[in-house]
Amino acid sequence: MxxxxxxxxxxxxxxxxxxxxxxxVAFSVTDRRVLPPISVGATSTTAxxxxxxxxxxxxxxxxxxxxxxxLPNGLRILVLERTAMPTESVALVIRQGSVHAKQGVAALYGxxxxxxxxxxxxxxxxxxxxxxxxSDAITVRAHALAPxxxxxxxxFARSLKRPGFYEGDLDDAKKQQRNELQESLESPTGAxxxxxxxxxFGAASPYATRTLGGTTASIDAIREEDLATxxxxxxxxxTTLAFAGPLPLAECVRIAGAYFxxxxxxxxxxxxxxxxxxxxxxxxxxxxxxxxxxxxAIGFSGAAExxxxxxxxxxxxxxxxxxxxxxxxLKVRQEHGFSYGVSADNANYRExxxxxxxxxxxxxxxxxxxxxxxxxxxxxxxxxxAKTETTRAATAAAGESVQDQQTxxxxxxxxxxxxxxxxxxxxxxxxxxxxxxxxxxxxxGVSQTxxxxxxxxxxxxxxxxxxxxxxxxxxxxxxVVKMPAGSGS
Amino acid sequence: xxxxxxxxxxxxxRAYGNVSGVVWSTMFPDGHPYHRSPIGTPAExxxxxxxxxxKFMASYYxxxxxxxxxxxxxxxxxxxxxxxxxxxxxxxSAPRPNAVTTTFSPLAATKQIKMLANVPxxxxxxxxxxxxxxxxxxxxxxxxxxxLMWRLRYDFVDQAKVAxxxxxxxTDQRLAAVCTIEVSLRPKESxxxxxxxxxxxxxxxxxxxxxxxxxxxEVRTQFLSSTIFGVESLSRRANAMQTGLDxxxxxxxxxxxxxxxxxxxxxxxxxxxxxxxGEQEKVVVTVVPDKNAPIGGKIQ
Numbered sequence: 001m002x003x004x005x006x007x008x009x010x011x012x013x014x015x016x017x018x019x020x021x022x023x024x025v026a027f028s029v030t031d032r033r034v035l036p037p038i039s040v041g042a043t044s045t046t047a048x049x050x051x052x053x054x055x056x057x058x059x060x061x062x063x064x065x066x067x068x069x070x071l072p073n074g075l076r077i078l079v080l081e082r083t084a085m086p087t088e089s090v091a092l093v094i095r096q097g098s099v100h101a102k103q104g105v106a107a108l109y110g111x112x113x114x115x116x117x118x119x120x121x122x123x124x125x126x127x128x129x130x131x132x133x134x135s136d137a138i139t140v141r142a143h144a145l146a147p148x149x150x151x152x153x154x155x156f157a158r159s160l161k162r163p164g165f166y167e168g169d170l171d172d173a174k175k176q177q178r179n180e181l182q183e184s185l186e187s188p189t190g191a192x193x194x195x196x197x198x199x200x201f202g203a204a205s206p207y208a209t210r211t212l213g214g215t216t217a218s219i220d221a222i223r224e225e226d227l228a229t230x231x232x233x234x235x236x237x238x239t240t241l242a243f244a245g246p247l248p249l250a251e252c253v254r255i256a257g258a259y260f261x262x263x264x265x266x267x268x269x270x271x272x273x274x275x276x277x278x279x280x281x282x283x284x285x286x287x288x289x290x291x292x293x294x295x296x297a298i299g300f301s302g303a304a305e306x307x308x309x310x311x312x313x314x315x316x317x318x319x320x321x322x323x324x325x326x327x328x329x330l331k332v333r334q335e336h337g338f339s340y341g342v343s344a345d346n347a348n349y350r351e352x353x354x355x356x357x358x359x360x361x362x363x364x365x366x367x368x369x370x371x372x373x374x375x376x377x378x379x380x381x382x383x384x385x386a387k388t389e390t391t392r393a394a395t396a397a398a399g400e401s402v403q404d405q406q407t408x409x410x411x412x413x414x415x416x417x418x419x420x421x422x423x424x425x426x427x428x429x430x431x432x433x434x435x436x437x438x439x440x441x442x443x444x445g446v447s448q449t450x451x452x453x454x455x456x457x458x459x460x461x462x463x464x465x466x467x468x469x470x471x472x473x474x475x476x477x478x479x480v481v482k483m484p485a486g487s488g489s
Numbered sequence: 490x491x492x493x494x495x496x497x498x499x500x501x502x503r504a505y506g507n508v509s510g511v512v513w514s515t516m517f518p519d520g521h522p523y524h525r526s527p528i529g530t531p532a533e534x535x536x537x538x539x540x541x542x543x544k545f546m547a548s549y550y551x552x553x554x555x556x557x558x559x560x561x562x563x564x565x566x567x568x569x570x571x572x573x574x575x576x577x578x579x580x581x582s583a584p585r586p587n588a589v590t591t592t593f594s595p596l597a598a599t600k601q602i603k604m605l606a607n608v609p610x611x612x613x614x615x616x617x618x619x620x621x622x623x624x625x626x627x628x629x630x631x632x633x634x635x636x637l638m639w640r641l642r643y644d645f646v647d648q649a650k651v652a653x654x655x656x657x658x659x660t661d662q663r664l665a666a667v668c669t670i671e672v673s674l675r676p677k678e679s680x681x682x683x684x685x686x687x688x689x690x691x692x693x694x695x696x697x698x699x700x701x702x703x704x705x706x707e708v709r710t711q712f713l714s715s716t717i718f719g720v721e722s723l724s725r726r727a728n729a730m731q732t733g734l735d736x737x738x739x740x741x742x743x744x745x746x747x748x749x750x751x752x753x754x755x756x757x758x759x760x761x762x763x764x765x766x767g768e769q770e771k772v773v774v775t776v777v778p779d780k781n782a783p784i785g786g787k788i789q
Contacts, residue, residue: 085721116647124707126714145714172650179653179675182609187504188784290607290783293494293502333491340495360498407721 066415067249068425071257073236073265078415079252080244082408088146088245089412092156093419095240096233097136099206099272099351101226104177104214108165108222109230110138112173115164118155125151128409135207136350137420143409146246150255153241157259160234165227174219181213188295188460189358191286191483199282199456200299200354206272207352233268236260240419244411274351277301281455281476286483287463294366294461295358298373300450302346302353305421310348312445313355315437317344319385319393320357320376327380328357331372338365342373350421355449363462367469374452374475381447384439393442394434493531504608506785508774512616515600515772516667522589523662552576553585556734560727591664596770605779606786610653610676612776613683616669619765622661623736626761628712628746631659632753633694633762634668635708640690641670651678663736680775695763699755708758712750716743 069077098106110133114122122129127144140159142152165173184190201208213219241260243252278301303309320328321344328342342359361369405411418428452475459466463480471478500506510526517523529537557576559568596618620626638657645652652674659668672683694700700708720726720743733742776786 085717087717087721124710126711128714128718143718145710145717175650175675176653179610182676183504186609188502290781291502292783293497295502337491338494340491340498360494360502362494362497406723409718409721 066418066425066428069249069253071236071253071261071263073261073263074238074267075236075256075260075263076240076419077249077252077256078240078242078418079247079249080405080411080415081246081248082244082405082411083246085408086146086246087143087408088149088152088243088247089141089143089408090149090152090156090244091139091141091240091242091412091416091419092160093240093242093416094138094234095136095238095420095422096230096268097134097138099135099349100233101230102222103218104222105226105230106138107133107213108173108177108219109133109163109227110140111177112165112170112227113138113140113163114155114159115162115167118159118164121155122152127152134349134420139416139420141412141416143412149243149245149247153255153259156241160260160263163227163231165224170224170227174222177213178216178219181216181219184213186483188288188291188293188360189297192295192297192358192458192460193356195284195286195458196297196299196356196456197354199284199458200277200301201352202275202277205275205277205352207274207349207354235264235266235268237265237267239263240415242412242415242419244408244415272351277352277454278456279454281453281457283457283459283470283476283478285463285467285470285478285480286458286460287480288460288483289462289464291363291461293360294363294369294459294466295360296366296370296373297458298357298370299456299458300355300454302355302449303348304353305348305350307348307353309445309449310346310353311432311434312437312441313346313348313353313449314397315390315394315434315442316380316445316450317346317355318397319380319389319442320344322393322396327376328359328373331376332359332361332369336365336368336372338362338369338372363465366459366461366466367473370457370470370475371473374455374473377446377450377452380443381450382443384443387439390437390439390442391435394437398434492528492534496528496531496534499528501783501785504784505606505612505776507606507783508604508612508614508776508786511602511604511774511786511788512614512667512669512772515602516596516616516618517665521591523664547583548586551583551585552579552581556731558727558730558734558740560723560730589664596772599770600772602772602774603789604774604776604786605782605789606776607780607782607784608776608778608786611674611678611680611778613672613674613680614669614774614776615672615684615687616667616772616774617766617770619659619666619668621663621666621736623663626757626764627661627666628749628753629757630668630761630765631712632700632705632708632758633766634659634670635711636700636704637690637694637762637766638670641672641687644686644690645672645674645683651675676778680777684773691762691766694759697759699759702755705753705755705758709750709753713747716747716750719743 065080067079067081069079071077096106100106101109110131114129114131119129122142122144125144125148127142127148130139130141132139132141140156142156144152185194198208214222239260241252241256247255303313318326320326321342323329324333324341326342326344328344332339332342339359339361342357344357345355347354347356357373359369359373405414414428417423418425455475457475459470460483467478467480500510513526514524525533528534557572559572619630634657638655642655645655652672654671654673656671656673657668658671659666670687672680672687674680674683718725720729729743730740733739736742737745739745777789
């Protein structure tokens with residue numbers, strides 16, 4: 001392919017020397033450079049051959065190209081040097097999430113960490129920014145043109161030195177969080193997902209109660225001291241700075257040292273108390289009388305990060321619901337036309353996991369859709385799938401997993417993952433890639449984890465239309481509750 | 490059935506899901522190809538027969554009406570025989586369908602529509618019909634819209650604190666594009682003053698007659714960044730090439746677009762705002778919470 005010529009002219013960057021005494025950086029980019037074709041590693045060159053075997057990266061192991069360093073205060077630096085594109089993806093991973101704090105605090109901390117000036121700076125830099133408050137960690141990412149990396153890091157560092165919640169807009173941020181919570185709970189998928197986590201993890205589990213933004217009451221109860229306490233846990237050993245792009249390790253260490261060396265070196269203990277997941281199935285109907293569809297969410301207690309089932313379940317999720325060719329899509333959509341699609345997700349946290357299957361279906365076909373899904377899970381749990389199907393599923397899953405390195409942005413996922421769970425490079429290297437998952441492992445993963453006798457099922461829909469047929473399924477006790485306050489009931 | 494479920498999922502069963510369809514059907518008169526959404530309505534889907542679907546496929550899914558883009562570490566000499574093997578057998582006996590053409594014409598007057606939806610908060614969507622990306626004014630207008638959106642976000646979210654977000658989206662089609670500014674109000678806030686504030690901000694850009702250079706540089710950085718991000722992955726690069734071929738007959742249109750971005754002047758941006766974001770030429774949809782309406786919304 002002919003290389004694409006890209007011309008950068010006079011990129012003016014706001015807030016160039018923005019981080020206290022940090023060294024000044026020249027941001028004026030007047031440059032002509034050539035974008036080489038993108039490298040995607042060992043992709044087969046027979047990509048158009050409609051052969052039965054899939055063609056992409058299923059056998060690829062986790063990358064051994066990641067390099068690592070630490071600042072004296074313990075901050076971890078992970079670098080994947082890639083020169084194919086003139087962009088750099090960076091992430092700040094704080095290994096402290098919603099399970100480590102009072103309800104709603106982590107979400108509020110995450111949303112107010114970047115001050116207004118920092119948000120604007122990243123915006124004007126043309127950076128794609130993303131903040132994720134997870135159960136186990138908070139991650140702030142940015143994807144920007146490589147010459148602007150130092151400015152991005154400066155914005156991150158300045159936020160850690162003086163988080164945005166000190167700007168005096170805490171009440172406003174709480175109001176915003178209450179609104180987001182309400183919006184989420186009022187949407188059928190949001191309400192189903194929230195209810196499902198409580199059902200699968202157990203109502204008292206930190207993975208159930210401390211997700212989302214909390215509750216209206218818990219948000220009201222948050223004080224600035226709570227955020228300050230959470231902020232005190234952001235220390236060097238608790239933080240990772242990850243880079244994917246053309247910057248070499250030495251340069252990344254230099255930038256990190258310039259901006260993050262003042263971070264405390266104290267270690268902060270964190271160990272959420274877990275509760276046992278439910279051992280019997282339960283069906284909850286969230287009644288929404290005007291619903292034109294039923295939103296079905298089926299959940300199972302899954303594999304924690306590091307559990308050997310975790311990788312198998314990634315392949316299972318792909319086998320069940322990837323695009324239009326997953327087993328459940330073929331059954332529920334193609335064969336019956338009950339739904340536009342079915343999704344499956346395998347989420348692995350530090351201390352627990354959840355496997356979910358979701359679909360929006362025609363109200364009158366709610367029970368039949370659940371029955372179809374249950375039948376398919378039983379089939380996959382009792383009979384080993386074909387090698388070809390397993391390899392295809394693994395290949396598709398690799399494209400969505402930490403194995404995918406097609407762009408710097410995606411390559412960063414692996415580094416964020418290593419930072420979130422504090423996994424060493426050696427351990428990461430030892431872990432099998434998705435290509436090593438066998439059909440037997442898939443079948444075992446399903447039989448051990450996706451057991452319908454322990455399934456938690458949440459349906460958001462019109463109870464008057466669906467309750468009887470759902471009860472007739474005899475999949476477990478059924479309870480009907482109203483949608484959360486202010487909802488579509 | 491699955492198409493009707495798709496329609497429900499995207500429209501009736503999604504918060505504010507019906508707004509976009511109302512905007513487009515209002516913006517384009519009955520008979521215009523953009524008056525209806527591509528998926529149709531549940532009633533139209535019910536009327537579709539297998540014969541009508543076959544006829545549509547035979548008319549439009551033709552080799553002479555299709556483009557295949559392959560991006561990746563492949564050699565043309567290796568790929569071409571495979572393309573011929575798998576795509577060469579498709580018949581091309583039917584004539585190539587004529588392209589649909591219309592002359593771009595702005596809306597004659599503002600149209601106000603009120604919708605009710607079972608949602609927690611009101612929303613105001615202000616939309617303009619603008620020329621498509623093939624038109625020389627595309628980037629100047631984008632350069633004008635971006636700072637307008639920043640300013641409105643500051644007005645509504647940061648200053649007045651009556652909104653949770655202000656968004657800007659432009660949907661670019663071959664014959665025309667629709668640009669929409671959406672103001673997501675906080676629950677119980679009144680949508681009444683939203684349009685007049687937007688009009689004031691547009692008016693001030695028009696009075697200034699040009700953007701300041703700092704703003705222009707910031708917008709330029711954003712567009713250059715997003716254009717490069719847009720060709721990073723294989724799938725995005727393939728999409729960019731496909732769009733370039735479809736709209737400009739140029740697979741390397743990305744390169745041309747970067748030059749177009751570079752060439753926008755402050756005066757051009759203000760001129761485009763004046764020309765296409767006129768006070769009387771928009772569709773204003775106001776969505777008000779109502780527990781008896783569908784989540785997606787219905788016209789009052």
